[in-house]
Amino acid sequence: MEKVLILGATGNIGALAADRLVRENVSLRLVSSRESGVKSLRERFPTAEVQQADWYDPASLKAAMRGVDRLFIVTPDFVTDETVVTPNIIDAVREAGSVSQIVRLTAIPPGLKATDISREVLATRCGAAQHMVAKPLLDASGLPITYLNVACWIMFNLSWYLAEPVKTQQQLLMPAVTDARRRWVSEEDIADVIARILTDTPEEHIGQDYLMTGAEQFDYQDVAQLLSDVTGKTITYVDDDSMLKTSMGDYFDALMTYYTHESRDYLSVPASDAKLKILGVRQTTLAEYLAQNIAMFI
Ligand SMILES: NC(=O)c1ccc[n+]([C@@H]2O[C@H](COP(=O)([O-])OP(=O)(O)OC[C@H]3O[C@@H](n4cnc5c(N)ncnc54)[C@H](OP(=O)(O)O)[C@@H]3O)[C@@H](O)[C@H]2O)c1
Incomplete structure (x- = not known):
């Protein structure tokens, strides 16, 4: 049975995606960098493998990647140094040699480049300032990648x-x-789409950069x-x-x-219903x- 690794499994989106994959009886490996995160993952997902791994620690990341078939990555705003984390992930995927698909959550207004935003904004490591650093590295890696580009507000901001x-x-x-004037997408819809991408055959989605925004x-x-x-x-x-x-x-x-x-x-980010496109059900x-x-x- 295929093994799906989630980096960011204790987070908002990662945990919702894991919920769906558990319901689909997908074999999961979930990772937290913290002991308390490992404990909470074991409680919430008793059927999943849980490991402690830190994406700033290549050895722990490589151990987490061993034997993995598919990978979902979600990195937090403000704190992620993608110039270190993304190369570490790429190295670990290469060493594992078994990963047939990487799914990465991004948030980049289509067409926007790092040169279009100021150094001050880039230094925030928030949203596009973070993802525009990771994406060129992943693109250049030649690895089999699918992006889900949520270039709008996620409804959980309300809470x-x-x-x-x-x-x-x-x-x-x-x-x-x-x-x-902003577009909004629900976190539940994002998780539905990620789970579907990770359970379809990889070839259906590799090389795609799906834009997911509200109508x-x-x-x-x-x-x-x-x-x-x-x-x-x-x-x-x-x-x-x-x-x-x-x-x-x-x-x-x-x-x-x-x-x-x-x-x-x-x-100027356009409307794009990725859930309708991928699952045939319109977004909330x-x-x-x-x-x-x-x-x-x-
Ligand atoms: N808010 C919005 O409206 C909006 C809109 C579009 C896109 N986004 C994007 O959504 C993403 C955030 O999603 P989210 O809310 O699900 O994130 P989150 O809840 O902040 O989760 C972040 C995850 O990263 C993991 N992590 C942190 N440091 C780590 C490390 N050193 N090694 C391994 N794992 C580590 C955390 O796990 P541990 O701490 O347990 O290790 C946690 O599971 C951001 O990329 C943001 O740009 C947000």
Whole structure:
């Protein structure tokens, strides 16, 4: 039976993808760099192999890659040095010699190049600033790769810094300088697509760079209106950075720098329903997601 390795399995997307692969009886190897992460993976995925490995430690990464057939990679914003992590992953895949497909989550507005964004934005290692470093290295490796390019907001952002003040103050709080008309994709849809790509034959998807965005663009006023419709209360958008500051902590300044590029360069990202293309089922709209998760907001 094929073995699928997930690097980033304790994370939001990695764990949701693992949930689906477990349901499909796929043989999984899940990795965390932390002991506590290993423990939580063992509890949540008792049928999976779990290993401790750190992508800054080539030996541990090579041990995790041994005997693996397929690989899914998701790396976190702000902290990932892709100039080290991606070459380490490529080396480990080459040494294993068994990997028939790598699936990598990216977020790059189509056509955008590293030279189009400032050094300050690149230094944030957030979003495209991170993925535009990894992708050329993976492309040049000649390895069998499929990209899922989620060049928009993931709906789980709502739970981190938007939902609480909606619930307690009927206000959507975000700094106005970050406002833009954006597309949104649900994390559940992303996980569905990744699981399908990893369970189809690799040849169906190798060499593809699937763009996954939402059908519609929404600015903060639009999101507040959708929230009003769903909750039946008047939700007001307010120019306020307090909630974002609290939830981002030390990364707040880097995120604000990142937004100077994000709020500009994502405006022209087209609609692209990767779930419809790959699974034949259309993606969840933001209104549907808000309705499904109404408990977050009331
Ligand atoms: N938020 C958005 O709207 C949005 C939109 C589009 C794309 N994205 C992209 O989504 C990605 C983040 O996805 P996510 O939220 O699922 O990530 P996440 O929850 O932050 O998970 C990151 C994973 O990386 C693992 N990791 C961290 N350091 C490691 C190390 N040294 N060695 C091995 N593993 C390590 C973590 O595992 P351990 O800590 O257990 O080792 C964790 O499982 C980013 O690339 C971002 O650009 C986000």
